Amino acid sequence: MVEPIFDYQFRLILIGDSTVGKSSLLKYFTDGKFSEVCDPTVGVDFYARLLEVKQGVRVKLQLWDTAGQERFRSITRSYYRNSVGVLILFDLTKRKSYENVQSWMEEAKFHIEPHKAVYVIVGHKSDKDEERQVKPREARQFAESNGLKYIETSAVSGQNVEETFLMTAREIYKLLEEGKITIQEGWDGVKNGFARPKESFHLVEGEPEGGGCC
Amino acid sequence: MSESGDGTVPSADEGEAKKDKAMDEKVTPKKMADSNAKKDTGEKKPSASPAVSKATPERKNKPTESSKTDVKVKTPVKTPTSNVGTGKDQKTTTKSGISEKSDKSKTKSTVVASDTNLEKSTKSKDISPAAETDKIPKISTKSTPKDEETSKQKDSSPLVDPSEVPLLERKNDLSSETVITSTPDSQQIPRDRKAEAEEEGKEKQQSGGWNWSKWGTSIVDAASSSVSTFSSQVGEGFHTIIETVETSLAGPLPEDMDEQERRMYEEQGMGDAFNPEVVQSTTAGVTNLTKKVQDKGKSIVTGGLDVLETIGKKTYDVITEHDPGLKRTRNVLFDRGVKPNLSYILREAKEHADEAAAMKKEAEEARKVHFGAMFDEYQGLAHLEALEILSNQSEKRVQSLLGAMPLEALDSIKQELITIKQVFELDEEEEDEGQEHNFVKLITDNLLDLHLGTTPDKLNKAHEKIRQWIADFYEKDEKEEKTPSKVRLAYKSLMGLSEIHEAAIQALAEMTAKSVEQFHKAGELILLKKDANKTFLERAKCLASLTKVLCTEAGILSSKFVKCLNKVAESAESEDSHKITMMVTNVYLEATNSSTYTQDAFQLLLPVLQQGVIENSEVLTQ
Numbered sequence: 001m002v003e004p005i006f007d008y009q010f011r012l013i014l015i016g017d018s019t020v021g022k023s024s025l026l027k028y029f030t031d032g033k034f035s036e037v038c039d040p041t042v043g044v045d046f047y048a049r050l051l052e053v054k055q056g057v058r059v060k061l062q063l064w065d066t067a068g069q070e071r072f073r074s075i076t077r078s079y080y081r082n083s084v085g086v087l088i089l090f091d092l093t094k095r096k097s098y099e100n101v102q103s104w105m106e107e108a109k110f111h112i113e114p115h116k117a118v119y120v121i122v123g124h125k126s127d128k129d130e131e132r133q134v135k136p137r138e139a140r141q142f143a144e145s146n147g148l149k150y151i152e153t154s155a156v157s158g159q160n161v162e163e164t165f166l167m168t169a170r171e172i173y174k175l176l177e178e179g180k181i182t183i184q185e186g187w188d189g190v191k192n193g194f195a196r197p198k199e200s201f202h203l204v205e206g207e208p209e210g211g212g213c214c
Numbered sequence: 215m216s217e218s219g220d221g222t223v224p225s226a227d228e229g230e231a232k233k234d235k236a237m238d239e240k241v242t243p244k245k246m247a248d249s250n251a252k253k254d255t256g257e258k259k260p261s262a263s264p265a266v267s268k269a270t271p272e273r274k275n276k277p278t279e280s281s282k283t284d285v286k287v288k289t290p291v292k293t294p295t296s297n298v299g300t301g302k303d304q305k306t307t308t309k310s311g312i313s314e315k316s317d318k319s320k321t322k323s324t325v326v327a328s329d330t331n332l333e334k335s336t337k338s339k340d341i342s343p344a345a346e347t348d349k350i351p352k353i354s355t356k357s358t359p360k361d362e363e364t365s366k367q368k369d370s371s372p373l374v375d376p377s378e379v380p381l382l383e384r385k386n387d388l389s390s391e392t393v394i395t396s397t398p399d400s401q402q403i404p405r406d407r408k409a410e411a412e413e414e415g416k417e418k419q420q421s422g423g424w425n426w427s428k429w430g431t432s433i434v435d436a437a438s439s440s441v442s443t444f445s446s447q448v449g450e451g452f453h454t455i456i457e458t459v460e461t462s463l464a465g466p467l468p469e470d471m472d473e474q475e476r477r478m479y480e481e482q483g484m485g486d487a488f489n490p491e492v493v494q495s496t497t498a499g500v501t502n503l504t505k506k507v508q509d510k511g512k513s514i515v516t517g518g519l520d521v522l523e524t525i526g527k528k529t530y531d532v533i534t535e536h537d538p539g540l541k542r543t544r545n546v547l548f549d550r551g552v553k554p555n556l557s558y559i560l561r562e563a564k565e566h567a568d569e570a571a572a573m574k575k576e577a578e579e580a581r582k583v584h585f586g587a588m589f590d591e592y593q594g595l596a597h598l599e600a601l602e603i604l605s606n607q608s609e610k611r612v613q614s615l616l617g618a619m620p621l622e623a624l625d626s627i628k629q630e631l632i633t634i635k636q637v638f639e640l641d642e643e644e645e646d647e648g649q650e651h652n653f654v655k656l657i658t659d660n661l662l663d664l665h666l667g668t669t670p671d672k673l674n675k676a677h678e679k680i681r682q683w684i685a686d687f688y689e690k691d692e693k694e695e696k697t698p699s700k701v702r703l704a705y706k707s708l709m710g711l712s713e714i715h716e717a718a719i720q721a722l723a724e725m726t727a728k729s730v731e732q733f734h735k736a737g738e739l740i741l742l743k744k745d746a747n748k749t750f751l752e753r754a755k756c757l758a759s760l761t762k763v764l765c766t767e768a769g770i771l772s773s774k775f776v777k778c779l780n781k782v783a784e785s786a787e788s789e790d791s792h793k794i795t796m797m798v799t800n801v802y803l804e805a806t807n808s809s810t811y812t813q814d815a816f817q818l819l820l821p822v823l824q825q826g827v828i829e830n831s832e833v834l835t836q
Contacts, residue, residue: 005581042668043738046596062596075738078607079600188599 006050006060009191010172011082012165015104016089017097018068021124024155025089026065029165034155041067043075051166053173060193061169080111084181084189085168089122090139092152093131098123098139105146115189116181118171119148122164127154478503583712583719585804594727594811601734601818604741608821615828627831630751631824637754638820640761640813651770653677656763661732663756665748666739673728677767680721684774687714691781710782715797718775719804722768726808729764733757733815737822750827754819761816765809772805 014022023038026047047063064083066076080086086108090097101121108119121143123134136152143150149167153160175181176190183190478499581587589595616624654677657670736757740750776798783794 005577005587042735044600046593046600048591048593048596064596064600071742072738075604075741078603082599082603 006058006193008057008173008176008193009060009062010084010169011062011064011189011191012085012087012168013064013066013079013083013108014087014089015066015076015080015108016068016087016122017091017094017100017104018070020068020089020091020094020097021155022068022087022089023065025122025124025153025161025164026063028155028158028161030063032158034158040069041065041072043067043072044079049165051169053166053169057173058193059169059173061165077107077111080108081115082188083108083112083117084115084172085118085120086112087120087122087164087168089124090134092123092125092134093128095133098134101142105148115187116175117189118168118175119146120164120168121146121148121150123150123152125154125156126152126159127156478506583716583800585719585723585807588720588723589727589811592724592727594723594730597727597731597734598811598815598818601730601737601815604734604737605818605821608741608825612821612824612828615825619828623831627828630827630831634751634754634823634827635820637751637758638817640758640816651763651766653763653767657760660756660760660763663748664736664753666736666743666753668732668735668739670732673725673732676721676724676728680725680771683717683721684778687778711779711794711797714775714778714782715801718772718778718801721771721775722801722804722808725764725768725771726811729808729812730815732760733812733819737819740819740822740826750823750830754823757816757819757823761812764812768805768808768812772801775801 014026016022018040023041023045024034027033027035027038030047030049044067045065047065049061049063051059051061053059064079066072066079086105088101088104088108090101092098105119105121108117121139123136123139136150139152140150149171151160151164151167153164155161172181172190181190183192586595619627654670654674657673657677661668661670740753779794779798779801783791
């Protein structure tokens with residue numbers, strides 16, 4: 001009877017310069033719409049969504065939306081360790097954000113290792129093609145030279161949003177199946193799914209007379 | 215089968231018994247035995263199938279005729295019986311008379327028989343076998359009365375008394391009538407003759423005996439011979455029907471057809487008809503031929519179908535006899551039980567799908583009233599985890615900082631750390647639950663006092679939403695009370711209860727999640743804002759107060775929801791009381807859970823604040 005709502009939980013973290021669009025990307029992914037107004041993230045925010053990585057295998061993506069502001073960097077560092085997927089975002093229209101990808105990546109790797117994680121470089125705001133300051137080929141070459149995948153997204157048009165997360169989740173699931181990623185005690189990157197949440201309700205059902213009157 | 219069997223079986227038995235008698239009395243010729251054997255086979259088979267039994271009457275009527283002729287032949291024997299004591303000469307004359315007469319009658323019947331046979335044979339060649347088979351039932355219906363006669367005759371014959379001569383004579387008349395209409399088989403003739411020859415021999419042997427016995431034996435003879443002919447006829451008849459079936463099945467041999475065609479051409483003076491030129495010139499002959507071929511083909515097809523039907527019926531009967539209801543045959547042919555049929559599979563699949571859907575729906579519903587699941591959905595769990603990470607990090611940092619600190623600095627800072635810790639030891643006993651407070655004001659004030667730049671928006675929004683829900687509930691309830699309707703009440707009690715329960719759990723989960731989030735943010739900001747003009751002790755007090763407010767609010771909300779539940783419960787059926795009790799308990803339990811989560815989050819802030827204290831004091835000392 002115990003049917004898990006999801007089989008695994010993958011913790012993904014989004015990092016990158018401030019205002020590259022991490023929160024917008026996540027909002028589009030979870031709500032399916034683009035929100036114009038977006039306050040700067042304080043510390044970390046959370047989003048979640050279920051995905052089917054394979055027929056019958058449901059995964060809950062717990063998405064950690066970190067603050068890009070430099071002042072939060074000391075705190076966001078703390079959250080790297082327990083992530084199994086890292087999305088490094090940069091703004092296609094801001095060359096500086098692309099140049100910082102290297103340091104973001106190194107910082108993430110430094111904190112996550114020795115744990116294995118999947119890294120993806122995301123060129124965001126692909127809808128603003130005329131303002132583009134980073135060529136796709138250039139970014140792809142950089143990603144491939146680091147053994148990573150590169151994808152371009154837009155929270156305005158929704159281009160590749162779904163694909164980015166699905167691709168990442170599938171990659172993680174593949175590594176999990178291959179045994180390159182394992183569920184470990186004291187590491188929250190990958191967790192087993194929630195069992196059917198009914199226990200507490202049943203507990204009460206078992207002793208209906210106890211303290212019911214008021 | 216049983217219809218005809220009733221007629222045949224007893225009479226045949228009788229006949230057999232009589233024959234046995236006759237065989238005992240005289241040396242039976244070999245032919246007799248043969249016919250006997252034939253009769254046996256002929257008698258057993260008809261009982262097997264209705265198809266054959268249908269045919270048997272036809273055969274039966276033939277023996278009837280033959281026996282009648284026999285009787286006719288023998289009746290003159292009776293005449294000399296009256297002249298008992300007359301000389302041998304007389305006897306011989308009568309004998310010769312008999313023989314003459316019988317010969318005459320025989321020849322008569324033979325002529326008729328041969329004529330009919332000729333007719334039959336020619337017909338059977340030209341006319342379709344279907345026509346022949348059609349004949350069978352006709353004859354059989356005709357034969358029934360005759361059949362009865364035969365049995366009557368047989369019954370009467372052994373009992374015949376010399377005094378009953380007129381009866382016999384009457385029969386004689388009857389039989390003579392039948393002779394004219396009868397169509398005996400060609401096979402009948404030699405058999406009858408044989409029987410007659412035997413009889414003649416017998417009579418010659420018995421010529422010395424006295425009248426009574428002679429008369430009696432002659433009657434017995436007549437009876438036995440008629441029976442034997444009858445039985446042999448039945449056997450033969452069956453044989454012929456088989457033959458007919460076979461021939462009609464196979465149809466005319468191709469050689470025969472070829473021969474016929476050739477003959478036809480020859481008749482028309484076209485011996486060289488196979489020359490294509492001649493064929494062209496003689497279109498009339500060809501059309502004639504094709505017509506004939508067509509007719510023949512048609513008749514073959516229809517006849518073949520009839521035969522097939524007959525065979526099918528017979529096969530069916532044979533099978534049913536050994537396998538009533540065809541159960542075994544069906545099992546063998548269709549192999550049921552091993553393979554489940556498609557409809558069953560489909561039904562099962564549908565049931566599975568329905569079950570899965572129902573379970574999914576149930577799970578979803580269960581999830582909606584599950585505090586933990588909802589708390590997670592509002593990201594409370596994630597914030598709690600993140601706060602835990604920060605807390606753990608801070609604790610490590612505090613330990614390392616304290617370890618690296620000079621003793622005098624440690625002493626001065628220790629006091630501050632202990633005071634903060636005391637603030638975190640909440641005085642749980644004085645929980646003024648149920649007492650209404652200004653939640654929004656308390657929260658906003660406390661957060662402002664923290665001086666961390668966090669806004670109470672999220673908490674206040676969630677709070678407002680919940681209060682609005684409760685207000686809406688009462689408003690709706692009042693409206694409905696004004697227009698009471700039993701149906702609506704029943705519906706409300708069913709829907710309302712689970713609705714309220716769900717709303718209560720969700721409200722508590724949301725409030726708790728927002729509370730935890732607030733604490734998480736506070737922790738993050740405490741770590742960042744090192745140059746705060748607020749002391750950490752003051753912040754600790756603010757956070758403790760905040761915790762208290764949030765826990766009280768959880769208690770108030772749960773009470774309000776329970777009141778809603780009880781309000782509905784008043785109008786609900788008594789059988790729902792168990793469900794209501796369960797829900798009320800659940801709401802209170804989750805309110806306690808909510809408080810626990812909030813307090814846990816608060817406790818996680820202690821190392822963060824301690825870290826702040828130490829780091830700030832370090833700055834101060836340096």
